[in-house]
Amino acid sequence: MAMATSACQALLLFMAFAAAVLMSTASGTLQYNFYSSTCPNAEQAVRDATTMIISDDPTMGAALVRLFFHDCFVRGCDASILLDQSNSNPQPEKLAIPLRGYSAVDAIKAAVEAVCPGVVSCADILAYAARDSAMVSGGFSFPMPGGRRDGAASNLTDIFGSLPAPNMQVQALVQSFANKGLSAGDLVALSGAHSFGVTHCSFVTPRLYPAADPTLNATYAAALEQACPQGGAGGTVLNNNNFSDPNRLSNQYYRNLAAGEVLFTSDQTLTTDATTNKMAQDNAADPVGWMARFAGSMVKMGGIQVLTGHQGEIRRVCSATNSGS
Ligand code: HEM
Ligand SMILES: *[C@@H]1O[C@H](CO)[C@@H](O)[C@H](O)[C@H]1NC(C)=O
Ligand SMILES: *[C@@H]1O[C@H](CO)[C@@H](O)[C@H](O)[C@H]1NC(C)=O
Ligand SMILES: *[C@@H]1O[C@H](CO)[C@@H](O)[C@H](O)[C@H]1NC(C)=O
Numbered sequence: 001m002a003m004a005t006s007a008c009q010a011l012l013l014f015m016a017f018a019a020a021v022l023m024s025t026a027s028g029t030l031q032y033n034f035y036s037s038t039c040p041n042a043e044q045a046v047r048d049a050t051t052m053i054i055s056d057d058p059t060m061g062a063a064l065v066r067l068f069f070h071d072c073f074v075r076g077c078d079a080s081i082l083l084d085q086s087n088s089n090p091q092p093e094k095l096a097i098p099l100r101g102y103s104a105v106d107a108i109k110a111a112v113e114a115v116c117p118g119v120v121s122c123a124d125i126l127a128y129a130a131r132d133s134a135m136v137s138g139g140f141s142f143p144m145p146g147g148r149r150d151g152a153a154s155n156l157t158d159i160f161g162s163l164p165a166p167n168m169q170v171q172a173l174v175q176s177f178a179n180k181g182l183s184a185g186d187l188v189a190l191s192g193a194h195s196f197g198v199t200h201c202s203f204v205t206p207r208l209y210p211a212a213d214p215t216l217n218a219t220y221a222a223a224l225e226q227a228c229p230q231g232g233a234g235g236t237v238l239n240n241n242n243f244s245d246p247n248r249l250s251n252q253y254y255r256n257l258a259a260g261e262v263l264f265t266s267d268q269t270l271t272t273d274a275t276t277n278k279m280a281q282d283n284a285a286d287p288v289g290w291m292a293r294f295a296g297s298m299v300k301m302g303g304i305q306v307l308t309g310h311q312g313e314i315r316r317v318c319s320a321t322n323s324g325s
Contacts, residue, residue, distance in 0.1 A: 029308045034124070034146030039116035042146075046120075046128040047135070049111035053104045054136045058247040061137030062197025062240070063101030065249070068130035069193070069301065070099060071123065073180060074162045076305025078151030079122035082318040088325050092154035097163075102319070105129065109318045122318035123148035127302045134298070137196060138249030142295035144302060149312035152321050166203050166264035170273045173266055180304050182297070188270055188279040189293040190301065195241045195253035199263050201227070202234030207265060215268045217260035224263075238263065251291075254284035 035042035054061045071081040074093055082105060083092045094102070105122070108129055112120045124146045131144040164176040177187045207213040209230045212221040220242075227238055239246030240263060243256060256262050257271055257280050270276045283290040313322055 029306060030145035030147045030303060032143050032145050035116075035120060039112075039119045041115050042112060042120045042124075043128055045112045045115050046108055046125055047132045049108040050104075050129045050132040051136050053107060054133065058137070059198060060101060060104050061133035061247065061249065062193070063099070064104060064126070064129045064133045065193050066197065067099055067101050067105065068126045068298075069190070070097070070163065071126055072301045072304045073164075074158050075151060075153070075155075076307070077123050077127060077148050077302055078305070078307050078312060079126060079148075079315065079318060080151050080154040080158075082122055082126075083154040083321065084319045086320065086325060088152070088321070088323075089154045091156045093156050093159055094154070096156040096159045105318050113316070118314055118316060120146075120314065121148050121150045121312075122315050123150055123306070125318070130298065130302075134249055134294070137247060138291070138294075140291040140295065142299070144299060147306075147308050148302075149307040149309075150315045150318075150321075151307055151312050152323075164266060166266045167206065168266050168269070170269040170276055173269070174273075174276075180301075182300060182304075184276055185279055185293065186297040186300060188276050188283065189290065189297040191267060191270060192251060192253045192283060192290060192294055193249065194262065194264075194267055195251070195256075196247055196249045197240045198237045198246070199240055200234060201232065201236045201238060204228055204238065204263050205230070205234065207263075213265070213268075215260055220259075220261045251283050251287045254280045254290070258284060 050064065067081060071077050071079060074080060081093050082102065083089055083094070085092055085095065105126065108125055109122060112125060127144050127146070127148065131142065135141040164173050168176070173187055174184045177183065204224060205228050207216060208221065208225050208228060212225070228236060241252055241256065243261065244250065244252045253262070257267060260268065262268055270280050283293065316322055
């Protein structure tokens with residue numbers, strides 16, 4: 001059993017690496033082992049800090065993966081999601097959508113600054129921490145290229161039109177991902193992140209009232225109505241995955257999808273298109289294949305509109321630009 005698992009993981013490492021090398025050749029900007037000469041322990045420091053954070057709070061893996069998605073989809077992977085309000089950024093992205101994990105990112109950044117001050121960008125820290133969350137919470141690892149630099153701007157109006165919404169149908173989701181250079185396969189593979197973490201009732205009640213969405217399994221809908229009563233507190237939190245460990249990143253999501261037991265329209269709609277439904281079925285049937293696809297898609301997402309070379313800066317703290325203004 002242990003041997004079979006490690007053989008799978010070794011294979012996966014190779015497959016993800018092969019996929020990732022192709023991505024980086026195509027974009028030609030980010031590099032593997034980017035900090036090998038400037039901060040050889042950078043990736044290890046992120047991994048150690050991330051592992052400790054998730055062992056203290058097993059829900060943090062999901063928070064870090066979602067932060068990376070929101071960073072990359074809005075203005076590219078430039079750590080704009082991490083900036084606090086300031087004179088030059090009076091309405092930063094983070095005011096628009098409440099996300100978890102900011103203090104975890106600060107702790108990881110502090111651990112990296114302790115080994116190499118001023119060298120590793122917050123955008124790379126988010127990418128490595130998301131990769132390591134998959135390792136801790138999903139049991140698979142893959143190389144993630146580095147070299148992203150941190151942007152100076154964060155503007156909540158950039159959210160609209162950049163991030164997909166949970167009431168979207170499959171065509172709109174495919175278009176939203178295409179706008180970022182990602183494919184339908186990336187959409188389906190990355191949606192597997194909804195196997196872990198938490199969701200507020202407010203995102204689910206539109207599918208329950210006045211009448212339950214008929215694409216929900218009726219038993220599941222009844223359980224959701226119990227957990228999220230009409231007119232109840234929208235802030236109540238549900239586990240994304242009620243059928244196995246909600247802190248486990250896995251292909252269970254695709255089995256839930258086939259059973260009508262997923263939280264959002266944007267999840268369930270993936271079964272309504274023949275192409276995306278086939279991809280979802282393949283991911284349900286082949287856990288290692290899904291891991292490799294998820295890994296490749298995370299690397300691809302991590303290349304969206306990155307700042308490199310002399311663009312941007314390396315922030316000293318992730319919540320503010322170095323000028324602090
Ligand atoms: C396809 C379009 C997507 C939509 C419409 C969407 C929407 C949402 C919504 C509404 C929530 C609940 C937020 C809350 O209640 O606070 C959520 C949670 C989450 N999403 Fe997505 N998402 C999408 C894609 C992704 C992708 C690509 C990833 C990462 C690869 C991702 C990772 C997560 C995670 C991990 C959570 C749980 C966060 C936590 O525990 O704090 N999502 N998503
Ligand atoms: C944010 O974006 C809006 C819309 O593009 C723009 O009007 C506004 O000036 C921007 N804010 C900052 C501080 O750049
Ligand atoms: C809905 O889920 C319940 C409980 O898991 C299961 O017994 C039932 O067969 C499902 N119904 C459909 C239509 O899939
Ligand atoms: C989640 O699982 C628990 C225990 O199996 C069950 O009592 C609850 O109704 C489920 N909630 C939802 C929303 O499916």
